[in-house]
Amino acid sequence: MxxxxxxxxxxxxxxxxxxxxxxxxxxxxxxxxxxxxxxxxxxxxxxxxxxxxxxxxxxxxxxxxxxxxxxxxxxxxxxxxxxxxxxxxxxxxxxxxxxxxxxxxxxxxxxxxxxxxxxxxxxxxxxxxxxxxxxxxxxxxxxxxxxxxxxxxxxxxxxxxxxxxxxxxxxxxxxxxxxxxELYCVCLDAGTRPEETAIVKLINAMDKDRNVAGCCGEITVDKALAPKNVFYNWYVASQDFEYKVGNCLDKAFESVCGYISVLPGAFSAYRWSALSPPELGATSDKRPIVPYFKSVTHGGVINPFYGNMYLAEDRILALELVCSRTAANTLKYVKNSVAVTDVPDSCAALIKQRRRWMNGSFFAQIFALWQGLLLFRIFTTRHSWFRKLILMNELLFSALNTILTWFLVGIFYLTFIILWNSFLIDGGDLRFPGADAVYIVIQFIYLILMFTTFLLAMGTQPDSPRRSLRALYKLISLIFGVYMVATFAVAVYNVVTSTQIVLMAIGLAAVLSYILVAILHGEGHHVIINYLQYTFMSPTYINIFQTFAFCNTHDLSWGTKGLDSNDVSQKDVQAQRNEFRTYLVLCWAISNLALIYGVTSSTEGTSGSATVLAISANSFMYFVLGTVVFFNGVKSIGSLLYLIRYWFGRLCCCCSCGGKSAELTAxxxxxxxxxxxxxxxxxxxxxxxxxxxxxxxxxxxxxxxxxxxxxxxxxxxxxxxxxxxxxxxxxxxx
Known part of the structure; x- marks a missing residue:
């Protein structure tokens, strides 16, 4: 398709x-x-x-x-x-x-x-x-x-x-x-070009293991864009880094567990007998594919939570396949099954794309936790108990990641001010005269940028016909990027000059974890070349994208149809969506502000004219870097297990097929x-x-x-x- x-x-x-x-x-x-x-x-x-x-x-x-x-x-x-x-x-x-x-x-x-x-x-x-x-x-x-x-x-x-x-x-x-x-359904978006054996490898993965209900390959940035856009266009370069790390860490880890949270509709494949098991009947509502179309086939108006969730309907289908009671379905990532696609190369297009992705994935993750763990659906499948235990741990890991996502803006701000405070005002000893004033100005500009981002997200669109508004989005992204590069340099300085060897080791592990795993997967050059660009774009991903996403949860323009066919008037439905957006943004903003206040208010003191954070920068760096190392460490272990299984499988296939690749043996x-x-x-x-x-x-x-x-x-x-x-x-x- x-x-x-x-x-x-x-x-x-x-x-x-x-x-x-x-x-x-x-x-x-x-x-x-x-x-x-x-x-x-x-x-x-x-x-x-x-x-x-x-x-x-x-x-x-x-x-x-x-x-x-x-x-x-x-x-x-x-x-x-x-x-x-x-x-x-x-x-x-x-x-x-x-x-x-x-x-x-x-x-x-x-x-x-x-x-x-x-x-x-x-x-x-x-x-x-x-x-x-x-x-x-x-x-x-x-x-x-x-x-x-x-x-x-x-x-x-x-x-x-x-x-x-x-x-x-x-x-x-x-x-x-x-x-x-057996019928295999391969999904492609127009503009996504599979490489010569990409689809062959997807079909072969399902041919070899009947428990594989769906699989996906690697979506990569069009190499024809390099080096002009991939290196110089930092929007494209950061996505290239993100895609490679996502495949090497996230997809490989999830594939080992047997549950890939999302099979991208741009390039994926499904087994029809898993989507619609024959034993359930061709029209049964218990088929895994039925909830996938709920936002289209639902007779009434879907509430805003489900509407946002169905912006990432691929995640719902993945959950339904793994939780199916008719088979021990698993989902698989197929390495070296590559499809090339064009990615957004402008700030406006990238913000709008990530609004759909972030809102859809956030609410779909909550739904998956509710269905899989709280309703015990993961324990009613035909998987072995060992597989059920692995799936349960993966969902718990996803729950921690969801909590981190909710507080990410607050944690990012705390990291920023604590690093700069420890650099400029080291326990009350000013690094140079007027360092406290510089610290206040830096902090004030950051808050102004966040406030402006919030106002823009609430009332404008990044692709506005007004050139000044489009330029303002780009300007905020640029200033945030400069801040991030400077903050990264300060963090490196603090870690290097620290006398604590453990902190240095954790910081080094946090930085190198992406690179080492990518090198093992043969993608090290992509990650190394684009590491600076991704670092520059990190505050845009965290502050601008997430703020815009949560402030636009009333916009369900991707996955749902118009309201003309519903009995409820469009004004009432839009009012319901606006109400949902208001309460969500209030809860999100208040919880992040409470986190910031809780960390800074009880630890703030004065030394002369300098504002001092009594909390140790090293202690907070332990928390931040430790969190990064924990998440990346768990994913890295899964990624290494995936590589071991991948190369062992290729070795066995080469021995049994006389040196020929198994998927090309007729x-x-x-x-x-x-x-x-x-x-x-x-x-x-x-x-x-x-x-x-x-x-x-x-x-x-x-x-x-x-x-x-x-x-x-x-x-x-x-x-x-x-x-x-x-x-x-x-x-x-x-």
Whole structure:
């Protein structure tokens, strides 16, 4: 499944972007499947879903490009008088009236433009074709163009409960007796390009272990951006550091435990029998996939807590899979299964993205703790008791991380003022005349920045049309970055000049933990090169992103649809959301202020004209660095265990497969058996079906059949053609 929202369908010089880049990556993986695994091309189908006909970015160019690929026909031509739909008798007088008199601006669910069969609303325009690209196996492709925009989650609903559900049923109805066919669903966002064997490795991970219900690979920053943007654009560089550390520490640790808190929708894979266990029935509400769509299928208005939680609906699906009572499901991180994506390269885009991520992950973590521990769901699964113990400890670890996240702004401020106090006012001994005044000015500027950030978060958007507001966000981020670099230098000075060897060791461990783990995973150069940029951006991540996120919990614009279909008026719903935002921000601000007051008020004294914090800077550094070392230490142990298991598995596979990678070793007996069975099916049906190569729209054949063997890599006459290039794959030749 490839979801198309606002991504552009374009090819700029040698870089593949948007849909072409994603399709090229898929084609490369299909070639690996066909050439070196047990799967054939006709077992793979690519479904491209566009969220809203009138909302596609660059609508005209996108649809023209798809039309050149052979997977789309102009709807205006199809529905006009004497068009294909009219010829086949689908257009009645009321349908003709709607098409001629309702324009795209006025079209809605209650007044649709495209109707068939005497007023039946068309919700999805579905096209199917088998496309032959040069030097690639045939591509079975479906293009589902949603008539109305309803969000990404609604698009996933169409795919999982519509297409995947139907394909799984048909697959098993047509399978040989005694064979239970498995359906694997790979999710990609348009613009995310999987590398040549990325999807192969995801499928192989689920093939080798039937308990793996879902898995994800490594999402990385587009290397084509380097070195210009990755090094000089610190927004991109900090994300590169964050992604690498997140994969090496978080994903590897969670994979060892068996529960990955989030399988990113941009690049992940699921086992359909785990999402919808056959023993529960195709329409059962107890299937793990049902809660995933609650924000879309819920009849009423979802309260703000659940609304924010469903901004990270991927986390809910991961929890439901692991807590399923029908199987001992686990989730897995697949190392070296890499997909390249474009990341936000501006302050405004990054703030808005992190608002969704932070709010969704925070409330989803609370929900996971409530469901998994307090409701004992983790103990009702079919996992072994050892696995249940590991999962329980992982959830407890997540609870500590959630508490730390809540108080992170206060802890960051305390770290800042205590370090500067110990540096400028060392127990009342001023480092230089006027050091106390400098300390007050530094502290005052920091508070002004926080106050300004709070006001901006409450009343403005980072992508405001007002240039001054956009510049103000960038200015605050810049000043915070300068503060952070200076504070980091002060912290290093305090640790180095400290006579306490233990403190120096803890500080060194806190700094090097990221680098050492990344080096072991083979990603050390990314972390080392971008460490300074991430340090510079740290206060932006903590202060600006978190403040903006909590101050915008009333904004549920990502995961939920509009309010028009609900009985409650929009004003009442918005008032409820604003009330939730108000109480949440009050609790968050008061608790962090209470922490700051509790630490500073009882320890503050005076020495002459200098304000002195009686609490030892070393003592507080013990707490801060110790917390960092604890969290990173636990994750590092899990990451090392993951590496040991990973390399041990590769060693065993190399020994058993004669040096070949296990995921690229084909079972020729199974492959030949299935080929013979499929061929017999095609002969029995007269050669009709998906292999015909014709474009179909809602069951009507629009182009003639063609033999897929002609003009494909399987045709020996074409093996000596030009080398494979990405540009060839997205050319107009079909």
């Amino acid at each position: 490839v979801t198309l929202g606002t991504e552009k369908f374009q090819l700029i010089s040698a870089r593949l972007l948007g849909v072409p880049g994603t399709l090229v990556g898929i084609l490369q993986n299909i070639r690996k499947f066909v050439d070196q695994t047990k799967y054939n091309w006709d077992e793979i189908c690519v479904c491209l879903l566009a969220d809203g006909r009138t909302r596609i970015d660059g609508r005209f160019n996108n649809l023209v490009a798809l039309q050149r690929m052979g997977i789309y026909v102009d709807l205006e031509e199809m529905y006009r008088e004497n068009g294909l739909m009219d010829i086949h008798g689908r257009i009645q007088p009321i349908d003709r009236y709607n098409f001629d008199n309702v324009d795209d601006k006025r079209a809605s669910r209650t007044q649709p433009r495209f109707t068939v069969d005497n007023g039946q609303t068309v919700y999805v325009h579905l096209f199917e074709n088998v496309i032959n690209y040069e030097n690639y196996p045939p591509l079975q492709m479906m293009f589902a163009l949603k008539e109305f925009n309803a969000g990404k989650l609604d698009t996933h609903l169409w795919f999982f409960e519509g297409f995947a559900h139907h394909i799984y049923r048909v697959m098993n109805e047509r399978a040989p007796p005694g064979v239970n066919e 079972d020729e007996n199974v492959k030949n058996e299935w080929k013979a069975y499929r061929q017999s099916e095609k002969l029995a049906s007269g050669g009709a079906g998906a292999a015909g190569g014709g474009l179909e729209y809602r069951g009507f054949l629009l182009q003639g059949n063609s033999d897929w063997r002609q003009g494909t890599p399987h045709d020996p006459k074409r093996l000596k053609q030009l080398p494979i290039t990405p540009e060839t794959a997205v050319s107009d030749r079909v």
